[in-house]
Amino acid sequence: MSQSKSTTNSALSDKPVRDYSEMTVGEMMEPIHAVFNPSETVEEAVTQLRQIVQKTFVTYGFVADPSGRLLGVLTMRDLLLAYKSTKMEDIMIRNPFSLKQDFKLMDAMKLVLNLHYPIYPVCDDAGKLVGLIRGADMFEAQAIEISAQAGSMVGVTKEERLSTPWIKSLFYRHPWLQLNLFTAFIAAGVVAVFQPTLDKLVILAVFLPVLAGQSGNTGCQALAVALRGMTLGELKPGKEKALVIKEALLGLANGALVGITAGIGMYIFAKMQAKPEDPMMLWPADRALILAFVTFVAMIASCMISGLSGAFIPLVLKRLGADPCTASSIFLTTATDVASMGVFLGLATLLVH
Secondary structure (H helix, E strand, O other): OHHHHHHHHHHHHHOOOOOHHHOEHHHHOEOOOOEEOOOOEHHHHHHHHHHHOOOOOOOEEEEEOOOOEEEEEEEHHHHHHOOOOOEHHHHOEEOOOOEEOOOEHHHHHHHOOOOOOOEEEEEOOOOEEEEEEEHHHHHHHHHHHHHHHHHHOOOOOOOOOOOOOHHHHHHHHHHHHHHHHHHHHHHHHHHHHOHHHHHHOOHHHHHHHHHHHHHHHHHHHHHHHHHHHHHHOOOOOOOHHHHHHHHHHHHHHHHHHHHHHHHHHHHHHHHHHOOOOOHHHOOOOOHHHHHHHHHHHHHHHHHHHHHHHHHHHHHHHHHOOOOOOOOHHHHHHHHHHHHHHHHHHHHHHHHOO
């Protein structure tokens, strides 16, 4: 038994990954067996159902006119409690919700997000009943799409699985790592521009990872919210501006709060590192206080820019027709690193001569 189960699991893991983002409802729908005429009685419908359930599982019955146009949905409860002579048109749920067979699967998921029916009828453009699609299948596909986001954000494709050969995994991942290296050179170039400042104030190098890490996390939070909104259909057309403004304000507020803590840390560390005989530490005002102020302002600016980038990058990718999840974090990391290091070292160069 265990060997058979292991073989089954292996077969499932080796099964090619379907691209649900491009699939339509029609590609996933199943045939409908329990379809009745509005003039049929409960007794006639139950007689037919006794034969149908021996071959397939039935959740709902459907009522259609002679041309096949969907008129209503029948629940098993209503069939059970109705009199035998009651007609289908008298107990059916009229104007039922249905999906079109040419709907993209991801778009259909957004429509049924708050319905949670076990199955959904599928109709063509003329309203004729052509099949059904199970809610479990739809949300399984949605779960796969959402689980693929984490990998897509760093260049791991949806096609890669645990069983994927390492050579193929290398082919999938390596191009994105090369892109990441290129963007890292951009951030390194920003640091190189301010190398003279770093040579004079080595203490700044200690706080570069602090700025980059904090702003990077702020950007990732904004990115996660934006991608979640896109996936679940919460980000409606016209709400993009509100999202960007919200994330900018959150970045500003969070940057100010963590900037206070970081500024205090810089002040204490600068005081500890100060040496009276060091000419670079001689300043008409308190240099440690200036460095603390630089850290505070840089944290605010970098977190605000990171929040903007986290919301803006997936919107731009979507507008360009690309997958918003694909390597978003690579571009976000570049934006946050350049912003945090550039602002921090730039302010230090201006204020600490």
